[in-house]
Amino acid sequence: MENHWTILPPGNIGITTEPVTASDKTENVLRALIFSGQLGPGDKLPSERELAIQLSTSRPTLRTALRALEALGFIVVKIGSKGGFWISDAETIRKRWNDWMHANQHQIEEMLDFRRWVEVEIARRAAERRTPEDIAVLEACCEAPAPDRLSLVRWHMGVHDAIAEAAHNKYLEHAMATIRGQLFAPVDTRPFDQRTADVVAVHLPLIKAVCAGDQAEAAKVMTDLVEKAEAPFHA
Numbered sequence: 001m002e003n004h005w006t007i008l009p010p011g012n013i014g015i016t017t018e019p020v021t022a023s024d025k026t027e028n029v030l031r032a033l034i035f036s037g038q039l040g041p042g043d044k045l046p047s048e049r050e051l052a053i054q055l056s057t058s059r060p061t062l063r064t065a066l067r068a069l070e071a072l073g074f075i076v077v078k079i080g081s082k083g084g085f086w087i088s089d090a091e092t093i094r095k096r097w098n099d100w101m102h103a104n105q106h107q108i109e110e111m112l113d114f115r116r117w118v119e120v121e122i123a124r125r126a127a128e129r130r131t132p133e134d135i136a137v138l139e140a141c142c143e144a145p146a147p148d149r150l151s152l153v154r155w156h157m158g159v160h161d162a163i164a165e166a167a168h169n170k171y172l173e174h175a176m177a178t179i180r181g182q183l184f185a186p187v188d189t190r191p192f193d194q195r196t197a198d199v200v201a202v203h204l205p206l207i208k209a210v211c212a213g214d215q216a217e218a219a220k221v222m223t224d225l226v227e228k229a230e231a232p233f234h235a
């Protein structure tokens with residue numbers, strides 16, 4: 001998949017009031033891409049030149065960010081014919097994710113609060129305000145994604161985006177987009193087929209409730225979903 005992915009805005013990993021350097025920002029974006037599954041274990045990163053363009057950053061800034069992620073174990077550098085930057089293996093990513101989550105516990109609690117409040121309200125508002133156009137978009141989401149990781153990640157983000165859009169409140173939509181990179185656990189140990197089936201199965205009732213205009217049901221399904229999503233953070 002090298003060089004063939006395009007970046008969805010991943011949101012930020014970590015909220016800080018401190019000013020951060022350009023390389024910190026790039027590092028956060030890359031980490032968010034890993035955490036959101038857009039960059040998976042064992043993926044090769046695009047060339048430095050292409051990556052700098054995609055991330056709208058300079059190559060020296062990118063290099064600093066890559067070195068920092070390498071030092072933290074998120075990526076590995078290979079030399080020779082298969083040279084370049086690669087995402088670490090699944091087990092390493094899972095460990096690094098765990099470390100990161102534990103080091104940022106206060107942020108996680110706040111993020112989970114945010115999800116309980118904002119996402120549930122988004123689902124309720126979407127059920128109330130969805131237009132025929134929103135329903136058409138949501139119904140298109142009922143089709144299961146292609147059987148590969150990136151398609152699943154995009155399908156999943158697409159469902160949440162479509163629901164956020166159907167709420168017709170730009171602030172709510174924006175609020176969701178900013179934490180997107182923290183919404184997903186990066187490594188799932190279930191076999192891929194099973195994972196796809198599970199992810200689709202838990203989101204279909206949400207789509208149906210929103211399309212049906214059932215506010216209480218939409219809020220309830222989203223509450224369940226957020227609670228399920230919390231499990232890995234408390235592990």
Ligand SMILES: [Zn+2]
Nearest residue numbers: 156160203225
């Ligand atoms: Zn979801």
